[in-house]
Amino acid sequence: MRFNGFTARIPLLVIGVTLGLLLSPGTRPARANDAPLILEVLTTDVPQGGTAFLLVDAPGANRITVQHGEFSYPPELRLGSQWEVVMGVPADAPAGRYELLVEAETDEGTREARTAFTITKRAFPTQRLSRPSEEEQYAAPAARGETRLIATALNRVTPRRWHGGFARPVAGDLTTDYGTQRLRNGKEVGRHAGLDLAAPRGTPVYAAAAGTVALARPLTLHGRTVVLDHGGGVAGLYLHLEDFAVKEGDLVIPGTLLGHVGTSGLTPAPHLHYALYVHGTPVDPGLLKEVPDGW
Numbered sequence: 001m002r003f004n005g006f007t008a009r010i011p012l013l014v015i016g017v018t019l020g021l022l023l024s025p026g027t028r029p030a031r032a033n034d035a036p037l038i039l040e041v042l043t044t045d046v047p048q049g050g051t052a053f054l055l056v057d058a059p060g061a062n063r064i065t066v067q068h069g070e071f072s073y074p075p076e077l078r079l080g081s082q083w084e085v086v087m088g089v090p091a092d093a094p095a096g097r098y099e100l101l102v103e104a105e106t107d108e109g110t111r112e113a114r115t116a117f118t119i120t121k122r123a124f125p126t127q128r129l130s131r132p133s134e135e136e137q138y139a140a141p142a143a144r145g146e147t148r149l150i151a152t153a154l155n156r157v158t159p160r161r162w163h164g165g166f167a168r169p170v171a172g173d174l175t176t177d178y179g180t181q182r183l184r185n186g187k188e189v190g191r192h193a194g195l196d197l198a199a200p201r202g203t204p205v206y207a208a209a210a211g212t213v214a215l216a217r218p219l220t221l222h223g224r225t226v227v228l229d230h231g232g233g234v235a236g237l238y239l240h241l242e243d244f245a246v247k248e249g250d251l252v253i254p255g256t257l258l259g260h261v262g263t264s265g266l267t268p269a270p271h272l273h274y275a276l277y278v279h280g281t282p283v284d285p286g287l288l289k290e291v292p293d294g295w
């Protein structure tokens with residue numbers, strides 16, 4: 001599939017709104033605070049399941065928030081007046097304009113500006129399940145504890161450690177793609193949140209990017225599970241491992257051995273389930289192999 005969205009940096013998109021417009025004349029702020037919010041959307045077109053990148057230049061800001069409707073994307077890295085924001089686009093997000101409201105808090109008040117990017121439609125495969133469903137077992141009450149454990153590890157907020165794209169962690173065959181709609185008896189039972197990569201038992205599994213091992217535990221349904229906190233809002237999930245080559249708290253770099261492909265947990269054949277989450281939203285790892293220049 002052609003990779004959209006990261007081909008070129010685009011010019012500054014939005015001229016900010018100054019604080020002066022938001023306050024009454026009597027409370028007009030000092031000049032430094034009139035600096036505009038400058039928003040640079042590095043990804044103007046993002047496919048469903050893709051990741052959007054936004055730079056916010058907010059002189060004098062102590063804190064910024066980026067909102068889409070009810071959802072707030074925390075910025076993860078601040079360099080001087082510049083803040084980086086990554087946003088995961090769900091596979092089911094409607095195609096079309098994706099509006100963002102950016103607010104910057106300064107000592108004197110709040111400035112805001114708006115921008116948008118476009119979500120483009122993708123065709124996802126469909127998979128009909130004939131064998132007893134795994135989803136049912138993952139949804140059983142016994143699974144909730146481990147699902148919660150994984151979710152907590154996936155949602156840590158730490159400074160960004162990853163630079164550049166996310167490499168494929170194992171040499172294997174893609175058997176179930178991201179976003180695959182699963183049907184059981186003709187009824188939709190959810191989308192596949194990652195990539196299933198089939199490989200012989202014992203095939204090495206490597207870290208896709210730098211990060212910290214947030215979880216490395218044997219779990220009943222998910223099998224031996226590793227969560228990498230890559231920082232900057234991105235986390236990686238590796239399931240069904242044969243063994244562990246890392247422990248919780250370890251720092252990893254791209255290519256660090258995490259363990260080997262196995263059949264632990266609920267899986268009919270040796271494979272790695274590999275998924276990437278951006279602020280808790282599963283995104284297509286195939287689209288994060290490349291990121292904007294310098295990110």
Ligand SMILES: [Zn+2]
Nearest residue numbers: 194195196273
């Ligand atoms: Zn899977």
